[in-house]
Amino acid sequence: MTYKMDQLSTLSAEHLDRYHRIITEAIGVSRHKELLAWLQGELQHYLPHEILISAWGDFTSKLICYDIVSALPGIRTEYSNPQTLSPLLQGLFNRWVELGKLPYTLGVGDSGFLLEEGGLSCPLGKALQGMRTLLVHGLIDERSDQDCLYIIFSSERKLHDSLGAMQILLPYLDTALSQVTPLAHPEFNAPVLADQPQAGEYWGLSKREIEIMNWVRIGKTNLEIASILGISVFTVKNHLQHVFKALDVATRMQAVIKIAQIRKRGS
Template sequence: MHNPHELTDEECGHLARILLASRRVRLRHHFFSWVHGPIQALIPHEILLCGVADESGYLLHERFTACRYFKDDHYHRVIHPGDGLIQQLAQEWHGHGEPRLIAALHDEAGGWHARLGDLELKNLAFHGMSWINGQLKGYAGFSRVRVPFDNRLAMYLDILLPHLLVTLARVLANEARADGDSKRPAGLITPREVEVLTWVRDGKTNDEIADILGLSMLTVKNHLRHAMKKMVVRTRGQAVAKAIALGFLRAQGAQEKEAILEPQT
């Protein structure tokens, strides 16, 4: 029997291929292929939820899924900053610093089984990483995982997470440059103002945005007003158009098309 705290030769081979392949990941579709290619050898899954913090500590969430059942509504509920699943898991992770493994039939106090089923996740293997100041640097959550939820899976998460976050950060940095980041007035609008404008772009009202972000409607209105003042525009539509022109936002639907790459039927 092999040592449960060490990788077998076969596992070492899988890990080497994962790390070597990560060096070629530069764009979002490369990341998707990497996650649903080499990484599947160690953590076979259908949904990856992940995020990295920017320089201000603001968490940038991403999803890479081949599951047609995991819809926009599920994703928005998962990343909700107030009572979202990621928020709760991050808090639990901070308390222990160990991977959080929630199997399909797991049902402790808190009703995890029902909640994951409602969100079309089925199961979840979550791990995080902190900055030296204790703030969350990034996280990854694999769902619809098809291996036992045991110490082996926890070890895979522990080994892979730093490489996954570095690779994701590289992809996001490349996207920022491709979107004309160098042309943006540095620091013009804050990450939170960008987030509010993103939901304005998607047709949400102030009330709806407040509910999605876990803020008061007055706070949402203030973020929008500040962004409009900084960009010297008078209407919500003008604010969205200006933010897209400056490279802070993508055009309608662009992010969704790139972030969710489902197999063609």
Template structure:
């Protein structure tokens, strides 16, 4: 549950009617094309935006697949800056959302309550987005969660925006779930989520986090010290960091090493 629930916002009769239409239309979504048409139709009329990034998967472990729906052409460079699994804006927004108690995140170049998010706002501006709102849904009954980023809003998001996101999230989550379930049913070879580090690299990073030297790690894992050194160097390259301490810090932010990871690599 959110640590600070979004305040109630009284909607006008026209807003309530529009909300009902948007929810009804979401129930028709089964395919990617239908999701796109819904996002650019009923949903676009409710929360006007340039691009919508939809992420789903293990949100806490930051293992996500991402799909973008836009009303225009998005520069590939912007797409990469938004979704890069190590330095991308979207993973950092997910982390900000988790740290913020899973409350709607409202980001704007015009100010407001932006403590600790200046770098994030600056990167969004460099992507061409001055006003952004984001929210997600936590895992329910063992299913994956989801996270949505509305980029390029027409105006600075406010408490009304946050309240609307709270109302829309369950329906967006279910529409996205039906879309991906339909695609999974139609394909027997659905791709697994992208994994940044290999199982061996996760093992090495785990012991680096516990302050072990390369020699100590080699004794624990039964490999040579040069092999451990090679793994450490690969980890730092993949995470785009300069030393072991930075690798540990970034892995914590991106939640690359989890209890489940360690159970899997131990098998």
């Protein structure tokens, strides 16, 4: 925090005004359309980019959810391939941890910049071939105790100069994205067990409990889940307690991991 305040104290009145507008607009974001407009607005002055990927979850267990935001045609979460994108996100996360969880940039030719060869034929893979640099930074979401990683890709060579801005703006980037429901993609955000009614009975979980675990898996809090489903927070907590007992786990993340393991064995 001291570092950020020191940075801000050196800025001109023009830059302070721009930062103020960016931060104020971030707080008002509630839909993907508004998020995209905010990302393409004055934020571009400090973080020039064409593609933003937010990733969260348990990276140690390789349970990663993500959302892609871009103005480029076809670059959408629902059109992505988790099997090819997840290794890239895992590699970028590992590098971030190795660097002491500080922001960093990579350029064309740097290890870990692109998707694996099999992923280059998808729309995202083709778009990444036109990018020149990426910038990575992250934080721990105190609401869900999950690591959150933010990666921006730019066709320009300016992102190294954006490291300081990323440190200042990351909390507001996180705020804006946390206020928007992640878009669905094939593996992680699609409803679990929608075509497997017997599996819920096998676990002893109700349809509502499976629905709640879908939202837990993408990082929603009990309060957010209650609001989305139109039930009380107390009801959400009761359902989760039954889920924990049925799966013989003690925490939300353990439940997510257990369900993922059961699904994998059953696939």
